[in-house]
Amino acid sequence: MLFELRDTIPEVSPSWIEARDAFLAGHSRKAWALATNLRGGNALRLANDFILNVEIARASSAHRTYMALARGAMRAFPEDPIVRLYHARVLLTRGRYTEGLEFLLGCESTLGRSHRALWTTELANMYGAAGFDASCRKWLAAARNESGIDAPLALYTQSCACEGMQQWELAIELAAKCVAAAPDWTRARAYLANCLLARGRVEEAERELAEAVRRGHEEALVDMSRAMLAMSLGRFDEARQALEAVLRDWPQAEFLHWVRRTLCILLVELGDLEAARQLVAGHEQRYALPEIPEVASGSHSYLPLPLVAQNKNQCVPTSVAMAAFPQGYRLDPDVMFREMHGREGTPLWRMRSWAEEHGLSVIPIRLEKEAIVSILAHGVPLIGALEGPFNSHVDVICGYNDSLQTLYVRDPAHWAPAAWPWELGLARYAMHGGVYAVIDQGRTEVLAAANSVRAEHCAALLELSQAVAQGEIAKAEYAYTCIPDEVDAATLRDGYAVNVVISPLKFRERMRAISEDENAKLLPRFRALMSLGSDDARDLLDKLLETEKSQRLGVGMRRYLTLQKQMADGHWRQALASVERLLLSGGGISHFWELKSDILAELGDHEASRDALGKAIELEPLRISLREKALHQSAHRMTLAEYLEEFDSLLARDPDDKRLLWARADALMEGPDGREYERAALEASRWFPRAPAVYLGLLNWYQAQGRRDLTDAMLKLARERLPDVFGDSSEAVPQETSGATEGDDAKALPDDKDEFLKLLWAVNDARRPAAVQRVLDMQQSGQLHWYEAARLAACRLLIPDRPDMKTANPDAILPALPPGAAHWYARVLCDALTDHAPSLKIALDVNEWLDRVVPAIRSYPELWFQRVLLLEHGKQMERALDELRRLLELYPAYSSALYRMGIVKYRQEDFSSACRYLDQALEVNPGLMGAMDALVTIHETMGNRKEALRYVRMLRRKLPYSLNYLRDEVAAVAELESANAAEAILAEHAVDFPADRLA
Numbered sequence: 001m002l003f004e005l006r007d008t009i010p011e012v013s014p015s016w017i018e019a020r021d022a023f024l025a026g027h028s029r030k031a032w033a034l035a036t037n038l039r040g041g042n043a044l045r046l047a048n049d050f051i052l053n054v055e056i057a058r059a060s061s062a063h064r065t066y067m068a069l070a071r072g073a074m075r076a077f078p079e080d081p082i083v084r085l086y087h088a089r090v091l092l093t094r095g096r097y098t099e100g101l102e103f104l105l106g107c108e109s110t111l112g113r114s115h116r117a118l119w120t121t122e123l124a125n126m127y128g129a130a131g132f133d134a135s136c137r138k139w140l141a142a143a144r145n146e147s148g149i150d151a152p153l154a155l156y157t158q159s160c161a162c163e164g165m166q167q168w169e170l171a172i173e174l175a176a177k178c179v180a181a182a183p184d185w186t187r188a189r190a191y192l193a194n195c196l197l198a199r200g201r202v203e204e205a206e207r208e209l210a211e212a213v214r215r216g217h218e219e220a221l222v223d224m225s226r227a228m229l230a231m232s233l234g235r236f237d238e239a240r241q242a243l244e245a246v247l248r249d250w251p252q253a254e255f256l257h258w259v260r261r262t263l264c265i266l267l268v269e270l271g272d273l274e275a276a277r278q279l280v281a282g283h284e285q286r287y288a289l290p291e292i293p294e295v296a297s298g299s300h301s302y303l304p305l306p307l308v309a310q311n312k313n314q315c316v317p318t319s320v321a322m323a324a325f326p327q328g329y330r331l332d333p334d335v336m337f338r339e340m341h342g343r344e345g346t347p348l349w350r351m352r353s354w355a356e357e358h359g360l361s362v363i364p365i366r367l368e369k370e371a372i373v374s375i376l377a378h379g380v381p382l383i384g385a386l387e388g389p390f391n392s393h394v395d396v397i398c399g400y401n402d403s404l405q406t407l408y409v410r411d412p413a414h415w416a417p418a419a420w421p422w423e424l425g426l427a428r429y430a431m432h433g434g435v436y437a438v439i440d441q442g443r444t445e446v447l448a449a450a451n452s453v454r455a456e457h458c459a460a461l462l463e464l465s466q467a468v469a470q471g472e473i474a475k476a477e478y479a480y481t482c483i484p485d486e487v488d489a490a491t492l493r494d495g496y497a498v499n500v501v502i503s504p505l506k507f508r509e510r511m512r513a514i515s516e517d518e519n520a521k522l523l524p525r526f527r528a529l530m531s532l533g534s535d536d537a538r539d540l541l542d543k544l545l546e547t548e549k550s551q552r553l554g555v556g557m558r559r560y561l562t563l564q565k566q567m568a569d570g571h572w573r574q575a576l577a578s579v580e581r582l583l584l585s586g587g588g589i590s591h592f593w594e595l596k597s598d599i600l601a602e603l604g605d606h607e608a609s610r611d612a613l614g615k616a617i618e619l620e621p622l623r624i625s626l627r628e629k630a631l632h633q634s635a636h637r638m639t640l641a642e643y644l645e646e647f648d649s650l651l652a653r654d655p656d657d658k659r660l661l662w663a664r665a666d667a668l669m670e671g672p673d674g675r676e677y678e679r680a681a682l683e684a685s686r687w688f689p690r691a692p693a694v695y696l697g698l699l700n701w702y703q704a705q706g707r708r709d710l711t712d713a714m715l716k717l718a719r720e721r722l723p724d725v726f727g728d729s730s731e732a733v734p735q736e737t738s739g740a741t742e743g744d745d746a747k748a749l750p751d752d753k754d755e756f757l758k759l760l761w762a763v764n765d766a767r768r769p770a771a772v773q774r775v776l777d778m779q780q781s782g783q784l785h786w787y788e789a790a791r792l793a794a795c796r797l798l799i800p801d802r803p804d805m806k807t808a809n810p811d812a813i814l815p816a817l818p819p820g821a822a823h824w825y826a827r828v829l830c831d832a833l834t835d836h837a838p839s840l841k842i843a844l845d846v847n848e849w850l851d852r853v854v855p856a857i858r859s860y861p862e863l864w865f866q867r868v869l870l871l872e873h874g875k876q877m878e879r880a881l882d883e884l885r886r887l888l889e890l891y892p893a894y895s896s897a898l899y900r901m902g903i904v905k906y907r908q909e910d911f912s913s914a915c916r917y918l919d920q921a922l923e924v925n926p927g928l929m930g931a932m933d934a935l936v937t938i939h940e941t942m943g944n945r946k947e948a949l950r951y952v953r954m955l956r957r958k959l960p961y962s963l964n965y966l967r968d969e970v971a972a973v974a975e976l977e978s979a980n981a982a983e984a985i986l987a988e989h990a991v992d993f994p995a996d997r998l999a
Contacts, residue, residue, distance in 0.1 A: 004186070022057070028220075032056055035052075050069055060220055061250060061253035061254060063254050066090075070083075076965055085111075117143055118153060120139055121139070124157075133165045134618050136161050139161075145160070152185060155181065159175040159178060171195050183215070187597075190219055190222045193209050211225075226242050227239055228244055231266060232304070262419065265419045301399045305381065308333070314334070315413065319383045324360060324438055326380070328440075341656065343623070361447060367426045370453075375446075376398075380437050380450075382436060387431040396410045400869050407422055432459040433489035464479035467479055476501050477501050488521065490510075505724050505915075510528075536711050537918075545562065568785075570820035579592060580596070604823050604824075673957055690722055692722055695718035703958045748767065756789070760792065761795060786824065791832055827866065847870045850863075865887060865897055865900070868883050881913055894924075895928055898931075911942055919935070945976055967983075970985055
């Protein structure tokens with residue numbers, strides 16, 4: 001960034017002048033030799049001495065040396081602007097984006113003032129590399145008019161920022177301007193060539209690399225790019241010479257291990273097995289190669305693919321374009337991505353649908369060497385789907401070599417190929433149970449060959465994913481049965497099928513079985529574990545962390561599992577420290593930011609939680625689940641109409657994500673239109689026929705209207721689809737069991753934790769005292785979650801531990817330091833208390849406890865409202881009213897508080913004020929039944945029968961199957977209007993009610 005531009009002669013210490021001059025003249029290898037001899041002791045005296053050595057090391061691809069020198073420069077000269085830029089670049093190179101962003105933002109008052117254009121563009125580059133595209137664009141726009149923005153270094157950094165966003169054309173344009181402004185900056189020219197290759201502009205890239213050679217400036221990156229370009233194009237003789245030159249000329253380069261392995265494979269491909277043996281003699285295992293035979297022992301193939309690198313989220317369409325290329329297709333991944341309706345990637349079933357519409361067939365191929373070789377022999381590359389801990393990807397198998405038992409693979413994110421040993425290479429695709437051949441539909445003999453080696457489990461997985469996405473339940477059920485439990489693809493199968501083909505209970509059993517299987521592969525086991533709730537995962541996390549060696553788990557995965565354990569245990573401060581460690585090297589992973597948001601919310605830092613969730617959304621702006629979470633976070637600031645409008649906006653953004661139907665139905669249940677809720681819930685049940693929550697919502701809704709007929713019909717359907725959840729109980733809705741009576745064995749406690757905890761509330765169950773004692777023991781040993789501990793405390797405050805105890809002792813029950821986040825613990829406890837009418841003393845004692853443990857209670861409107869209710873239970877009416885007024889001053893759209901104020905005013909016989917507050921509550925939440933009922937009563941009390949009828953009709957709209965509300969409306973209409981009008985209402989709604997009920 002200073003010497004490598006070769007447009008000035010920067011000052012250095014006298015001892016470094018020869019090395020500087022050699023480097024400026026383009027003799028990088030000589031400069032490296034001189035620098036290696038000089039470094040050490042006190043040879044590096046000036047900041048420029050360090051920078052010269054950094055740039056010589058970079059030109060030589062000695063990256064560890066370059067990064068160590070940059071760190072040393074930062075320690076010695078922390079104020080030097082170029083040193084600071086290199087420090088930021090090192091953090092970027094190491095993937096420590098979070099740390100890099102913090103560092104650069106901390107430089108705003110220094111570097112941001114003295115070198116504004118460089119600071120701003122480097123900040124944009126860091127955001128772009130991390131995946132924060134919106135922030136990257138914002139900082140690029142902010143830099144547009146800065147002085148020096150058209151200087152070579154600023155142009156280069158802008159181009160790198162665009163490359164980070166995979167905006168290749170703009171990156172090329174800026175890099176070309178940079179090279180035009182600094183024609184001897186060889187690194188920038190090599191970078192331009194790589195950007196050109198990412199777009200398949202081979203001739204232009206070759207011209208840039210040739211120009212770099214012509215100018216005589218040595219750069220390892222140029223030589224390596226020329227070698228790999230020749231290999232990618234199938235010019236193996238040229239690639240051999242170039243790779244041999246790299247080994248000879250750049251012995252200090254840290255990619256030599258990879259170069260030697262690649263050259264060995266190339267030599268075998270060329271048939272020069274003797275040269276290959278000499279190259280890696282005795283070190284085959286080190287290079288992940290088998291013993292090289294004396295003569296070629298098998299066939300080989302290499303299919304040249306178009307040199308292109310994917311744009312963001314476009315790995316699937318880019319891979320299809322690459323795979324179809326040898327068959328004569330010239331496809332544009334950008335257009336394909338739009339036509340495939342891609343978002344954060346593209347589902348493979350969409351890939352197949354698109355291909356079939358464009359004259360191509362997609363056939364899953366077995367993960368067997370012979371099967372794959374047979375397809376490659378027809379000139380057809382294969383697309384493999386890869387699953388990672390947190391994401392998915394695809395790449396393209398484009399060849400093989402039998403003599404080395406090696407696969408050739410191209411990642412769509414890069415233009416250069418890689419070679420994998422057969423066994424290891426195929427294992428990468430195991431979770432899908434196959435790879436995919438994209439074949440021209442006119443090549444009937446190839447289609448026949450592909451179908452003869454068809455991967456049935458992989459095909460079934462593809463069918464299942466499509467059927468689930470399109471709501472074809474019968475097809476999904478059949479495809480599910482085609483994938484046995486014991487195959488790797490079953491993990492993905494269950495993930496697609498939950499709530500559609502299998503119940504959450506069945507899914508939980510399957511995930512537990514995989515998680516507990518010590519012989520299972522690590523990735524499916526990890527994925528299964530992460531699919532479980534905290535109760536299930538808790539003991540399994542302990543076991544996995546204890547039994548698996550860190551080498552197998554890896555440091556990152558071990559840290560992640562430790563974080564999950566801390567979250568399951570409610571150790572939020574420890575969890576925050578753990579997630580921040582993960583973000584140091586995983587700042588571009590949205591899931592980590594989402595977890596940080598969740599942890600901060602638990603700790604009560606809502607502003608920071610929203611900020612972290614905003615970063616997750618910026619990394620994955622098309623992921624609707626993140627936006628849904630953000631919507632939930634802000635729900636208490638919105639009216640129901642505003643909330644539903646935002647929900648509909650999310651549905652419009654991704655109408656194919658049917659998971660939103662379920663959540664939307666839940667939101668509509670709170671709304672004013674019961675039939676709209678019913679339609680939404682039934683629609684959700686069509687897409688998710690094995691989702692218990694959908695049926696429970698409708699069952700409770702029908703039952704609340706006194707409609708046993710509708711309840712029984714829905715329960716029958718629920719039992720047909722979910723017998724493992726709804727069973728054969730004669731109850732209309734599954735109810736909690738009352739427990740054992742005095743005559744039962746008090747020691748017969750259930751094993752299931754949920755059933756066990758229910759016993760705490762069973763006052764007449766003889767087993768309750770033993771259950772209380774066991775739960776207290778569990779709490780003492782740390783086996784309870786914080787919310788379970790909160791409910792336990794509420795239960796003990798309401799119900800004495802033993803029958804011989806008259807009252808509870810709040811001082812002994814309420815913790816001075818609640819587990820988990822104090823405000824969440826307090827809210828769960830207060831919710832349980834106010835649902836069961838605590839005594840006056842308990843209410844006042846808990847209120848005093850709230851002062852101690854949640855001093856900032858006004859930051860939590862729900863908990864603050866619970867305090868109001870506690871004060872009412874404690875007969876502190878004036879204080880409760882004062883708190884309610886204060887709450888509404890800060891949260892004027894909080895419907896529960898508005899409703900409560902209306903009730904208070906009604907009790908005070910201030911009917912006008914009561915109506916005003918209750919109407920305001922309905923403006924915020926037009927489905928608030930309590931407010932409707934209260935307004936009916938108030939207007940009838942005041943003699944406003946027509947107004948009362950208006951609210952009766954609102955209740956009828958809210959609960960359209962309620963016979964009581966229908967009778968109320970009919971009676972009021974008969975009195976206020978006419979008998980004919982009343983009969984018309986009965987006739988209109990007769991279809992909704994059994995005839996005998998209307999008689």
